Amino acid sequence: MKNQLKVLRAMRNWSQADLGEHLDVSRQAVNAIETGKYDPSLPLAFKISRLFDLPIEQIFDDEFEGAVDV
Amino acid sequence: MFNTDENAGRNALRILGMILCGFGIIMLLGAIMGFLSVHMAEGGGPLNMSDYAIVAALISVNLMLAFAIWRLLQQMKRSDQKVPQREKVYNRFMVGSFLFGGVTGLIFALTGSFDANETNLFASGAMSPTLAIIMSVAIGVIMPAVTFYWHKNVVDEQEEAAYRFGALIAMYAFWFIAPVWWFLWRGGMLPNVNGIVLYFMTLSVALIVWFWKKYR
Structure with a gap:
């Protein structure tokens, strides 16, 4: 899944280690999420959302463009 | 930075x-x-x-x-x-495990405590009761306890996912390799199915996939 994590991290001049420290995950985890190789769990996505004070959908993009039927 | x-x-x-x-x-x-x-x-x-x-x-x-x-x-x-705190604990755990395993193996090797045949992992020869009990306690009691702590407190969710995927692929490898070996044995083309060899093959598949998923 595409995401803005690397950009948001750069805006704060944080290393992957810094972000890993804030999220209590390893640098490999941060790298895997940034490069779209791993999609975080919902609890971790909420943690990221709170850390950057942004809604989840502004950080993660599932590239869905249609409308949801209800 | x-x-x-x-x-x-x-x-x-x-x-x-x-x-x-x-x-x-x-x-x-x-x-x-x-x-x-x-x-x-x-x-x-x-x-x-x-x-x-x-x-x-x-x-x-x-x-x-x-x-x-x-x-x-x-x-x-x-x-x-x-390095994030979680990663520091992870690294210390890994280095500690390698040192403990390496030093223990080295002591056994240098003191000649056990015969080379009985310490051969792929051999099925007789083993002294002392070594059999040491290995059983290490694999059956200590390792599960350490593994439980490892998964509960040390690894993060990305690595946990890598472990799960590795386990899944290893399970499929076992499902397919074991019967193929058994059929080829019945056809007289391979020696009898060896459970320990199958165990190490399954373990190797799990570790290779885990490594690839964690570090790629």
């Missing part, structure tokens, strides 16, 4: 390099022990110059491999200014 992360991406290769160097050290120590055992079996006595040269060469290669591990470790440390 931001750009130092690109260097951290090579850590998978560094870890792989350290593991290979570690195996090299263990094999070379085995070669030295084997060489000295043959010398003793042939009557012992002082080593001649060529014997000294062989042992010195093996020790030199071992020292070079140890130096390579140290250099790779230093490069890993330099690849980023700091």
Whole structure:
């Protein structure tokens, strides 16, 4: 899944280690999420959302463009 | 600070390099022990110059491999200014486990506590009750407890996912390899199915997939 994590991290001049420290995950985890190789769990996505004070959908993009039927 | 992360991406290769160097050290120590055992079996006595040269060469290669591990470790440390707390605990746990396993194996090897045949993992020969109990307690009691702690407190969710995927692929590997081996044995083309070989094949698949998913 595409995401803005690397950009948001750069805006704060944080290393992957810094972000890993804030999220209590390893640098490999941060790298895997940034490069779209791993999609975080919902609890971790909420943690990221709170850390950057942004809604989840502004950080993660599932590239869905249609409308949801209800 | 931001750009130092690109260097951290090579850590998978560094870890792989350290593991290979570690195996090299263990094999070379085995070669030295084997060489000295043959010398003793042939009557012992002082080593001649060529014997000294062989042992010195093996020790030199071992020292070079140890130096390579140290250099790779230093490069890993330099690849980023700091390491998250969870990763520090992870690294200490890994280094501690390797040291404990390595030192224990080395003590057994150097003291000649057990016969080479009974410590051979792929052999099915008789084993002394002492070693059988030590191995059973290590694999059946200590390892599960350490593994439980490892998964509950040390690994993060990305690595947990890597473990799950590795376990899934290993399960499929077992499902397919075991019956194929069994059929080929019945057809007279392979020796009888060996449970321990199957166990190590399954374990190897799980570890390779885990490594790829965690560090790719």
